[in-house]
Amino acid sequence: MERPTIADVAQRAGVSKSTVSRVLNGSTTYIRDATRQRVMEAVKALGYRPSTVARSLVSKRTQSVALLISDVANPFYPEVIHGVEDVALAHDYDVFLCNTSYDLDRGMAFVRSLADKRIDGAMLMSSSMSDELVLELARNQIPTVVLDWHLGKIEGIVSTVAVDFETGIRAAADHLVDLGHQRFAHVSGPLHLRTARVRRDTFLAGLAAHGIHTETVPVVEGHFRIDGGGLALAKLLDRASPPTAIFSGNDLMALGILWAARERGVRIPEDLSLIGLDDIQLAAEVSPSLASVALPRHQIGSLTMSLLLDLIAMPQTMQQSPVREEIVETRLVVRQSTAPPGR
Amino acid sequence: MERPTIADVAQRAGVSKSTVSRVLNGSTTYIRDATRQRVMEAVKALGYRPSTVARSLVSKRTQSVALLISDVANPFYPEVIHGVEDVALAHDYDVFLCNTSYDLDRGMAFVRSLADKRIDGAMLMSSSMSDELVLELARNQIPTVVLDWHLGKIEGIVSTVAVDFETGIRAAADHLVDLGHQRFAHVSGPLHLRTARVRRDTFLAGLAAHGIHTETVPVVEGHFRIDGGGLALAKLLDRASPPTAIFSGNDLMALGILWAARERGVRIPEDLSLIGLDDIQLAAEVSPSLASVALPRHQIGSLTMSLLLDLIAMPQTMQQSPVREEIVETRLVVRQSTAPPGR
DNA sequence: CTGAAAGCGCTAACAT
DNA sequence: ATGTTAGCGCTTTCAG
Numbered sequence: 207m208e209r210p211t212i213a214d215v216a217q218r219a220g221v222s223k224s225t226v227s228r229v230l231n232g233s234t235t236y237i238r239d240a241t242r243q244r245v246m247e248a249v250k251a252l253g254y255r256p257s258t259v260a261r262s263l264v265s266k267r268t269q270s271v272a273l274l275i276s277d278v279a280n281p282f283y284p285e286v287i288h289g290v291e292d293v294a295l296a297h298d299y300d301v302f303l304c305n306t307s308y309d310l311d312r313g314m315a316f317v318r319s320l321a322d323k324r325i326d327g328a329m330l331m332s333s334s335m336s337d338e339l340v341l342e343l344a345r346n347q348i349p350t351v352v353l354d355w356h357l358g359k360i361e362g363i364v365s366t367v368a369v370d371f372e373t374g375i376r377a378a379a380d381h382l383v384d385l386g387h388q389r390f391a392h393v394s395g396p397l398h399l400r401t402a403r404v405r406r407d408t409f410l411a412g413l414a415a416h417g418i419h420t421e422t423v424p425v426v427e428g429h430f431r432i433d434g435g436g437l438a439l440a441k442l443l444d445r446a447s448p449p450t451a452i453f454s455g456n457d458l459m460a461l462g463i464l465w466a467a468r469e470r471g472v473r474i475p476e477d478l479s480l481i482g483l484d485d486i487q488l489a490a491e492v493s494p495s496l497a498s499v500a501l502p503r504h505q506i507g508s509l510t511m512s513l514l515l516d517l518i519a520m521p522q523t524m525q526q527s528p529v530r531e532e533i534v535e536t537r538l539v540v541r542q543s544t545a546p547p548g549r
Numbered sequence: 550m551e552r553p554t555i556a557d558v559a560q561r562a563g564v565s566k567s568t569v570s571r572v573l574n575g576s577t578t579y580i581r582d583a584t585r586q587r588v589m590e591a592v593k594a595l596g597y598r599p600s601t602v603a604r605s606l607v608s609k610r611t612q613s614v615a616l617l618i619s620d621v622a623n624p625f626y627p628e629v630i631h632g633v634e635d636v637a638l639a640h641d642y643d644v645f646l647c648n649t650s651y652d653l654d655r656g657m658a659f660v661r662s663l664a665d666k667r668i669d670g671a672m673l674m675s676s677s678m679s680d681e682l683v684l685e686l687a688r689n690q691i692p693t694v695v696l697d698w699h700l701g702k703i704e705g706i707v708s709t710v711a712v713d714f715e716t717g718i719r720a721a722a723d724h725l726v727d728l729g730h731q732r733f734a735h736v737s738g739p740l741h742l743r744t745a746r747v748r749r750d751t752f753l754a755g756l757a758a759h760g761i762h763t764e765t766v767p768v769v770e771g772h773f774r775i776d777g778g779g780l781a782l783a784k785l786l787d788r789a790s791p792p793t794a795i796f797s798g799n800d801l802m803a804l805g806i807l808w809a810a811r812e813r814g815v816r817i818p819e820d821l822s823l824i825g826l827d828d829i830q831l832a833a834e835v836s837p838s839l840a841s842v843a844l845p846r847h848q849i850g851s852l853t854m855s856l857l858l859d860l861i862a863m864p865q866t867m868q869q870s871p872v873r874e875e876i877v878e879t880r881l882v883v884r885q886s887t888a889p890p891g892r
Numbered sequence: 893c894t895g896a897a898a899g900c901g902c903t904a905a906c907a908t
Numbered sequence: 909a910t911g912t913t914a915g916c917g918c919t920t921t922c923a924g
Contacts, residue, residue: 221894221895222894224896228894235894237893238893238894241894263899263900264900
């Protein structure tokens with residue numbers, strides 16, 4: 207038995223297709239109650255549900271959006287995805303998830319395929335971002351929201367979401383200084399990444415605000431992965447006067463530091479204070495638990511999807527570029543890994 | 550400038566829409582070379598790409614599938630998603646990702662919405678599975694592949710993928726016995742979950758095969774989360790003769806055990822051998838690295854999507870239920886966390 | 893208040 | 909080898 211169509215419903219209810227459509231879409235024109243009843247009964251009896259495909263062909267709306275990310279395995283994304291999905295679901299949207307795997311071509315392939323499917327909007331959160339993707343979307347008139355990417359001059363229906371690392375990282379620097387530390391260090395991500403540089407610079411600026419000579423603060427480059435932390439710690443402990451407080455560019459490296467410290471007999475937080483960034487779930491679960499600069503991941507997702515909905519709802523005419531730029535703040539979560547310096 | 554339609558291409562090339570369609574779809578009927586040329590030129594000049602929506606309305610195919618999972622944040626899924634996506638992409642499919650959040654109603658909402666969108670197939674990997682979801686899909690004639698779920702009698706186009714824990718868990722038991730251990734313990738997941746019971750029973754059976762009296766092997770119930778491991782370890786160490794080897798129902802609890810052991814001065818692997826299950830990325834990165842029973846996650850994803858493609862390609866007539874049942878094997882990955890028992 | 897008719901962009905007979 | 913015609917399932921004028 208095939209899925210019933212609107213014609214089946216119309217016939218069974220003894221009305222025209224238009225009437226069925228009107229009833230189902232809560233059209234403004236009044237409909238006699240008796241008629242409405244008959245239609246509803248037919249709908250129920252047949253288990254009728256309108257085909258989104260047919261509907262899309264005329265309405266130009268698919269109730270589908272796409273979320274492009276680098277890699278679901280990156281612990282940053284899952285919660286973001288939930289944020290996106292929660293508001294999408296509430297507004298009757300489904301979301302195509304696409305992993306670019308840090309590959310621009312793959313991202314482009316997704317974008318084209320999805321443009322052909324006439325998605326109503328796209329969210330770009332891949333670090334392999336590029337203006338090209340945004341351009342392709344713009345060419346197809348697809349509303350787009352971009353995370354943490356500074357757009358070139360692009361004519362398109364696009365909003366942006368930026369992460370303000372300043373608030374959280376400043377708080378981290380303040381916290382360490384307030385505890386009485388004097389010798390700091392930073393373990394950074396790969397410095398060819400803009401985000402790694404931003405984190406470093408913001409931390410150093412935070413220290414400088416307290417009159418600390420940041421030229422003397424060692425920055426050792428990790429690669430954002432766990433073992434990077436251990437290697438970095440080794441380098442730092444080899445110095446003449448090792449730091450008593452470390453800010454790590456992300457939590458993974460901070461965990462590496464945490465574990466390496468234990469193996470070398472360096473106690474945390476007694477001998478060494480440590481703060482990470484990301485506030486991954488594990489940060490709260492390890493022992494000692496790890497202080498971290500937290501990103502509002504769920505909010506990033508929900509905000510992004512909300513902005514996208516705004517864009518989609520917006521009349522094609524009054525669209526500028528970028529339509530909106532939202533900023534989300536980071537904050538410091540203090541846990542067991544920091545303390546005043548031992549003497 | 551609106552997206553061009555097939556009519557625009559036809560006009561520009563001076564041919565009929567059918568001809569354009571034929572050229573683009575590699576129809577079997579021959580087409581004069583000159584004509585094909587003109588069409589191709591018009592396509593290129595206009596930047597024409599067919600609308601999947603319009604195409605779907607007639608072809609009854611959307612080139613979209615859905616993947617229902619419990620929660621992307623669960624470390625089991627990311628790699629599975631990659632597996633799914635890789636074969637989907639290769640076959641020109643896009644995938645809707647849906648997090649049921651362990652909520653059957655939410656899962657049902659997704660299924661209905663997606664059925665309305667006429668997805669070509671669905672993959673169910675949510676532990677909040679239920680025959681209801683499969684039934685709803687079947688009612689809509691949507692091919693479905695289910696992971697690790699024993700179906701009731703359901704008339705539908707469905708295949709299944711099962712995980713064979715036996716191979717890997719047996720190997721774990723063998724390994725521990727071979728090392729010379731005599732006192733074992735198991736830290737299980739919540740025993741109301743079938744999968745937790747399977748893991749326990751398989752491990753005990755593995756020990757029994759070596760003549761060990763499994764009634765004396767303590768099983769303490771964790772809840773599959775990190776802190777469950779620490780709590781379980783505490784209980785086990787309180788016993789008169791604590792175990793020298795523990796098999797944990799998953800890696801997260803094993804990590805909890807690893808860390809709790811260190812705090813209590815129990816050395817791993819010298820005093821205690823430990824094996825987890827899942828082989829999450831962290832297992833290889835902690836110190837000592839954690840032995841684990843590995844699931845072929847990527848393969849689970851790619852196999853599932855492949856089976857789905859088979860189902861989709863299958864003529865509606867020769868469909869039985871279930872069409873195919875595939876089994877993937879697990880295997881033991883030995884690392885630093887096991888050793889012969891100290892005396 | 894409701895029906896008839898046209899059309900969204902495409903494919904697939906059926907002609908020629 | 910290509911054009912004509914008729915839908916796919918729905919919404920939306922336009923009549924009545």
